[in-house]
Amino acid sequence: MPLVFAGVCSHAPGIVGRADQADPSAKNRLYEAFAGMRQRLEASNPDALIVVAAEHFANFFMNNMPSFAMGMADHYEGPIENPEWLGIQKTRIPGDRSLSERLIQKVMERADISYAEEWKFDHGIMVPLHFLTPSYDLPIIPANINCQGPPLAPLHRAWAFGQALREAADSVPERIALIGTGGISHWPATPDSGKINENWDRQFLDEWSRCDKAAMLSYADSQSYLDAGQGAFEIRTFMTVSAATEGAPGIVHFYEPIPIFAVGCTIGTIDLEAPQLRSTD
Amino acid sequence: MQKFLFELNRDEEFQARYAEDRRVALAGFDLTAEEQQALTEPDIGLLFHLGVNGQILMHFAALHSIEWQDYLQRMRDGLAVHGPVREGIYAVTGYEGVDAHSTRSGQTNQIQGGN
Numbered sequence A: 001m002p003l004v005f006a007g008v009c010s011h012a013p014g015i016v017g018r019a020d021q022a023d024p025s026a027k028n029r030l031y032e033a034f035a036g037m038r039q040r041l042e043a044s045n046p047d048a049l050i051v052v053a054a055e056h057f058a059n060f061f062m063n064n065m066p067s068f069a070m071g072m073a074d075h076y077e078g079p080i081e082n083p084e085w086l087g088i089q090k091t092r093i094p095g096d097r098s099l100s101e102r103l104i105q106k107v108m109e110r111a112d113i114s115y116a117e118e119w120k121f122d123h124g125i126m127v128p129l130h131f132l133t134p135s136y137d138l139p140i141i142p143a144n145i146n147c148q149g150p151p152l153a154p155l156h157r158a159w160a161f162g163q164a165l166r167e168a169a170d171s172v173p174e175r176i177a178l179i180g181t182g183g184i185s186h187w188p189a190t191p192d193s194g195k196i197n198e199n200w201d202r203q204f205l206d207e208w209s210r211c212d213k214a215a216m217l218s219y220a221d222s223q224s225y226l227d228a229g230q231g232a233f234e235i236r237t238f239m240t241v242s243a244a245t246e247g248a249p250g251i252v253h254f255y256e257p258i259p260i261f262a263v264g265c266t267i268g269t270i271d272l273e274a275p276q277l278r279s280t281d
Numbered sequence B: 001m002q003k004f005l006f007e008l009n010r011d012e013e014f015q016a017r018y019a020e021d022r023r024v025a026l027a028g029f030d031l032t033a034e035e036q037q038a039l040t041e042p043d044i045g046l047l048f049h050l051g052v053n054g055q056i057l058m059h060f061a062a063l064h065s066i067e068w069q070d071y072l073q074r075m076r077d078g079l080a081v082h083g084p085v086r087e088g089i090y091a092v093t094g095y096e097g098v099d100a101h102s103t104r105s106g107q108t109n110q111i112q113g114g115n
Helices: A024-043 A097-107 A123-132 A155-171 A198-209 A213-217 A221-228 A230-244 B002-010 B012-020 B033-040 B044-050 B054-063 B068-082 B098-104
Strands: A005-009 A048-053 A068-071 A075-078 A091-094 A114-116 A140-145 A176-181 A250-258 A263-270
Touching: A005 A024, A005 A123, A005 A230, A024 A123, A024 A250, A024 A263, A048 A123, A048 A155, A048 A230, A068 A097, A097 A140, A097 A155, A123 A140, A123 A176, A140 A155, A140 A230, A155 A176, A155 A213, A155 A230, A176 A230, A198 A213, A198 A221, A198 A230, A198 A250, A198 A263, A213 A230, A221 A230, B002 B012, B002 B054, B033 B044, B044 B054, B044 B068, B054 B068
Parallel strands: A005 A176, A048 A140, A048 A176, A068 A114
Antiparallel strands: A005 A263, A068 A140, A075 A091, A250 A263
């Protein structure tokens, strides 16, 4: 059936791992926004949650790097990071192999993807789940877009992946929720960690909230790298959600640069009930 | 180097072998003497300079319980000693630092050990 929930959020490891180092009020504002996103997700009564993330060499390496991949297992594990460092204990996360297989089969009609029967979650998925499904009681369908090791699939392929996810969700009886996690501008895991291009972020979020396909597809990785750091390659995850909900407006519930978290922290949801926006094609 | 770190970061059994004898754990990987030294010491700054992807290196630093600010400083020190990153996508663009940035944003951090 049609997607019951869609949204985007940040996944930076410092959001949990360095929570004690942040300005308390800034941290609390972000955590409240995550709580609001959790309430909206729960209110949609989903049977499963697809998490489109940009993982960081927890599962996929340059010896055999898929541009797009989806998990197909009854359970997963995570985080791979040191639990004390990330602030999240190792746990088992439920999946749904049957549902994954049906979704993947449908996605493959439009997009070339890999599937993975083994998947170790890193902060790209674990940080969002820590806030959104802290009891780990909702089956997760992990999906990954290579945003780390160039060459990267071009943005219009991420768009096609999002469209394929929508068709796949439409084709199954389960109530599917979808989130994209990552970005936006940041220079993670470098000496420039903490740097954030707020103007660039706000411009992108404006385009994202209007589901402005033409504007979002016009970003070039070479320019994004200069303006917004290598972490900006992760806009693919946000755009996938836009493509999966094409024509529906996005609501940015929270955006605030928090340098110690190394990212402009973002919480957004798609208003699936709103009248369709005019096409930007 | 990155393949070794990828395997190490995701495999607790491998981590145990590495903890027992770092040199032995490197067996089977095609590494120069410089790379072996960087991996066993471990020399975070040299690894960054050699082009190890920051995400892989970040997890490796966490494995060694290297505190965040210390991790960032080790990368800066590595660049100061060895020069710019030899290859990869990690150009350093210049940044005022988390403390100054936070203060400018009206945030008061609780960072221990400087920036």
